[in-house]
Amino acid sequence: MxxxxxxxxxxxxxxxxxxxxxxxxxxxxxxxxxxxxxxxxxxxxKSKEELFVALMNNRMEKIKEMLNRCMSDTDDPVKQLRNLLEMMVTYLVQNGTFAKLLISEAWGSVERQWEFRARIRELVDIIERVIHRGISQERFYPSNESDTSFSIFGAVSVLVLQEVFRDPQTQSISEERISQMVDSIEQMVYQGVVISGYQE
Amino acid sequence: MxxxxxxxxxxxxxxxxxxxxxxxxxxxxxxxxxxxxxxxxxxxxKSKEELFVALMNNRMEKIKEMLNRCMSDTDDPVKQLRNLLEMMVTYLVQNGTFAKLLISEAWGSVERQWEFRARIRELVDIIERVIHRGISQERFYPSNESDTSFSIFGAVSVLVLQEVFRDPQTQSISEERISQMVDSIEQMVYQGVVISGYQE
Amino acid sequence: MxxxxxxxxxxxxxxxxxxxxxxxxxxxxxxxxxxxxxxxxxxxxKSKEELFVALMNNRMEKIKEMLNRCMSDTDDPVKQLRNLLEMMVTYLVQNGTFAKLLISEAWGSVERQWEFRARIRELVDIIERVIHRGISQERFYPSNESDTSFSIFGAVSVLVLQEVFRDPQTQSISEERISQMVDSIEQMVYQGVVISGYQE
Amino acid sequence: MxxxxxxxxxxxxxxxxxxxxxxxxxxxxxxxxxxxxxxxxxxxxKSKEELFVALMNNRMEKIKEMLNRCMSDTDDPVKQLRNLLEMMVTYLVQNGTFAKLLISEAWGSVERQWEFRARIRELVDIIERVIHRGISQERFYPSNESDTSFSIFGAVSVLVLQEVFRDPQTQSISEERISQMVDSIEQMVYQGVVISGYQE
DNA sequence: CATGAATGAGCTTTCATTCAT
DNA sequence: AATGAATGAAAGCTCATTCAT
Structure with missing residues (x-):
């Protein structure tokens, strides 16, 4: 068939x-x-191009579904964000092969890449919606929601990417290392880098 | 000549x-x-490959110098990090053309890309050194320094990249928008997203 | 069926x-x-080739029948030639689509084209037989019968073809235009171009 | 070079x-x-197509020059027509290879073929100008000048083509055969096929 | 030092034909 | 008889690289 x-x-x-x-x-x-x-x-x-685009849409749909699903447990934006980060890292590591494409093929002026960035924007939108809710409920600091979302997306994807490329056998990224990365990201996203009181 | x-x-x-x-x-x-x-x-x-690598090294040297220079004002890691973020955003926006390359040509298994990632690693090292000092001086929260640095690098570069692509006329990214992006990044990096007291 | x-x-x-x-x-x-x-x-x-050949034979048979039939009215070669010319022009115009094939696919060294030319030769033979009879009966000037027949065939088909291509909507070639073309051809074939007395 | x-x-x-x-x-x-x-x-x-078109233009220019030149001997349209016919037959035989293209590639709806037909039209124009002058000077019978010219062009080219294909070794078409073909064409064009008095 | 005409390996795409259903 | 998914040979075109001038 x-x-x-x-x-x-x-x-x-x-x-x-x-x-x-x-x-x-x-x-x-x-x-x-x-x-x-x-x-x-x-x-x-019809063409190599079309195969690529179809592939991207197909895979992107899957990741979008997963991200959306992982937030349905709870209404608490704090928890949702945590789930989101965890899921993104996990998914990207496990589909390292797709992650490479996600980041490396998105930037360029070819038309295919336009469409691709539009898809990425949809991913970021999922993050942005959580951020938005968090701010509304005064759980998150007010900020430029779009910028924040892109920053988070960038942080996660580049971190994972660099890991994937450090050791090309995707498999060999251990569960432990994954949760360590999740922690690193969470720590930055949740409390930032600088110790609060010190903020001069 | x-x-x-x-x-x-x-x-x-x-x-x-x-x-x-x-x-x-x-x-x-x-x-x-x-x-x-x-x-x-x-x-x-000697070849297209070599031209590319030479070009990258040349441009990368410049940005490394700038980043290093912008930290020499002070010894305070908090201030240094701020300077670093500001400089990176500014530089990447102004050299949007180079920024595209930085992110889009780094990921792949071709040898040229290996070498390229090594160069990026040098950039990240600059961030990492500041992070390290910050943690030593108990100004920053302890964390996986390397992960944190990559996350910051990813956040900055993807945020800028997405802006550069939104409006291809690099020129038209206003001073204002630049400092807004710097703010967004700083806010995340300095205090995180989640309001502290709430952290359940 | x-x-x-x-x-x-x-x-x-x-x-x-x-x-x-x-x-x-x-x-x-x-x-x-x-x-x-x-x-x-x-x-x-069996193949594209075979479909083409079968198609050609099928359509060629039809035109041969028509041409033969249109000469059965009379024994006068002069009238027969006139009928022939009229019929050829009319048929080719009405089947402009087939006329294109007739001229454009006949010349080449592929086997299919050999066979096709053999079919065209059969068409020309019909003309040639009339010419032959005309000369025998001293109604036509003696000439190389084969050459004359091919010339007439060429004149008619190229004239019609050029008309068909001038206006691709076959339908729009009016009855009037058809009889004008028939006249033009007849005039040349019957009396030639040059005014007789002048023939230096 | x-x-x-x-x-x-x-x-x-x-x-x-x-x-x-x-x-x-x-x-x-x-x-x-x-x-x-x-x-x-x-x-x-730039492409196969362009090579073909350039080639056609190049060769067509040559034949146009020859045809124009061969008429410059005299002002007598009767003689000019004779020269024209002779030259066309001779040229097409000698460049049988080009003649094939001339006829076989002209009919079709591809754009290349449009342009090609425009070139053929230029050839026919040369004939038409002689016809026109002949009629003006009352040396030729009045007729639809364009139709007549196309008919002559068709007669000559199909006659030669059929000869070229009868014996693929272009070389082997003898001088004698050439002048015989010229005679056949001339006879038809000059006096027609039907003996004048008889024209019922 | 600089040039640009020439090269040919390599890649995408097309399409007649086959064959299991 | 009819179908249409699958095939793979074949062809047009690209472009990094070379080298004689």
Whole structure:
């Protein structure tokens, strides 16, 4: 069935795209990796570009769902933010392959990248909504909500990215290391770096 | 004189590389932009790869110097961190073209990207040294210094990047907007997002 | 029933082939146009090549019949030639789509084109037989019969073709224009261009 | 020098294009035939299409010059027409390879073919101007000048084409055969086919 | 030092054809 | 008989790099 091949191709595509980036990835290799003929990819996707975009949308949808779901436990924005951070780090580590794409392919002036940034914006929006609620309920300090959200997103993704690249075998990032990263991020986001009283 | 042509080429290269990314940038276009013949580039640089690396080192040296310099005013890590954040935002906004490269070309398994990440690591080290001193002097909360530094670097660069891309005419990011971004970042880094007393 | 599908496919094929020429025509498009699946075409015809040849034979047979029929009124070669010219012009105009193929796909060294030229030769033979009879009966000037026939065929088909292409809406070539073209051709064929007495 | 390679490529291109038609001609083969690298063709021409168009313009210019030149001997339209016919037949036979293209690639709806037909129209215009003068001077019968010119063009080109394809070794069309064809055409054009008195 | 014409490996995409259903 | 997903050979085009001038 069609759905089957499509997922096969997606699976191969994330890996190859993440490994080499969009430009250096060859359709030949993706096809080989997916165990289908090159023509098959083109039967399902009009072009390399379209495959990439479809892939991104597909994966992005998944992460959005997860992020939304992980906040449904509670109405407390503080807890929600904690869940969010935890989930983001965990997801990005586990899908390190996708994380690479997320960050590395988002910046550029090609049209594909526009669309991609729009998708990232949707992710950031999820963060922003929590921030907004937190501020409304006077649980969070008032701030430029959009800036704060982007900063958090940047902090999480670059931190994870750098970890993923430090040790290319994604698998080998231990549970422990993950929770350590979550802690680091949480600490910064929750109380900042500077000891309060000292703020000169 | 050689130095002259080299700078001409560098100038053209940042722009073209930033506009299209490494892979999509064509030596032809860089040459045309620089007003030299394609052969001339190859006279000065062994390859596209080498041109890119040389360019990165050149630009990276500049930003490192600036960051180091901006901390020499004072010994107070709190102030130093503030200066650092301000300088990074300002520099990245003003060299938006270079900022794009910084984030977008760093992640990948090609050797050039390894080297590039090593350079980024040097930048982060500057942050880390301040963090370290801050913690030693009990001005900053104890934390995983490396993680914190990467988080800060990620927050700053993604925030700026997203701004640069929102409005491609770098020029039009006002002084005001810059200091607003600095504020947003500082607020997060200095006091975090969550109002302290509430931390359940 | 098979006959039905076959005609459906033929109908679609003439149009597509005429519109784009043999090489640029895609089996996909023919199938879509015919309202059948691509596999169905291959069920009825071994290959694109074979479909084309079968189509040509089918259509060529029709025009040959018409030309032969239109000469059966009379034994007078002069009248027969007139009928022939009239019929050819009319047929080609009305089947402009087929006329394009007739001229444009005939010249080349591919085997299909050999066979196609053989079919054209059969058309020209019909003209040639009239010419031959006309000369035998001393109604026509003696001449190289084959050359004369090809010249007439060339004159008619290129004249019509150029008209068909001038205005792609075949429909819009008026009855009047048709008879004007017939006149032009007849005039040249019957009396030539140069005023007789002057022939130096 | 550039001019040199360009002509080399042109030379190879006419042959290959004429042999297989535009679509079946491969850039690889043209390059091999011209003794240059494929890239070299693309250095001089943006695409296969552009190579073809440039080639056509180049060759068409030559034939136009020849036709115009061959009429400059005399002011007598009767003689001019004779010269024209002779020259056209001779040129097309000698450049049979180009003649194939002239006729076979002119009919189609691709844009390239539009432009091509415009060029053919220019050729026909040369004939038409002679016809026009002949009629003005009452040496030729009045007629639809455009139709007559196209008919003559069609007669000549199809006659030659059919000869060229009968015997693919262009060389082997003898001087004698050429003048025989000229005679056949002239006879038809000058006095028509039907013996005058008989015209019922 | 500088040039730019020439190169060719490499990549994306197309499309006739096949075959399991 | 009919279908359409899958195939893969083949072709057009790109572009980093070289080198004779």
């Amino acid at each position: 069609s759905q089957e091949k499509t997922e096969q191709i997606f699976q191969a595509a994330v890996e190859i795209f993440a490994q080499h980036g969009f430009e250096r990835s060859k359709m030949d290799e993706i096809a080989r990796h997916a165990g289908v003929a090159k023509g098959t990819i083109y039967y399902h996707f | 050689s130095q002259e042509k080299t700078e001409q080429i560098f100038q053209a290269a940042v722009e073209i590389f930033a506009q299209h990314g490494f892979e999509r940038s064509k030596m032809d276009e860089i040459a045309r932009h620089a007003g030299v013949a394609k052969g001339t580039i190859y006279y000065h640089f | 098979s006959q039905e599908k076959t005609e459906q496919i033929f109908q679609a094929a003439v149009e597509i082939f005429a519109q784009h020429g043999f090489e640029r025509s895609k089996m996909d498009e023919i199938a879509r146009h015919a309202g059948v699946a691509k596999g169905t075409i291959y069920y009825h015809f | 550039s001019q040199e390679k360009t002509e080399q490529i042109f030379q190879a291109a006419v042959e290959i294009f004429a042999q297989h038609g535009f679509e079946r001609s491969k850039m690889d083969e043209i390059a091999r035939h011209a003794g240059v690298a494929k890239g070299t063709i693309y250095y001089h021409f």
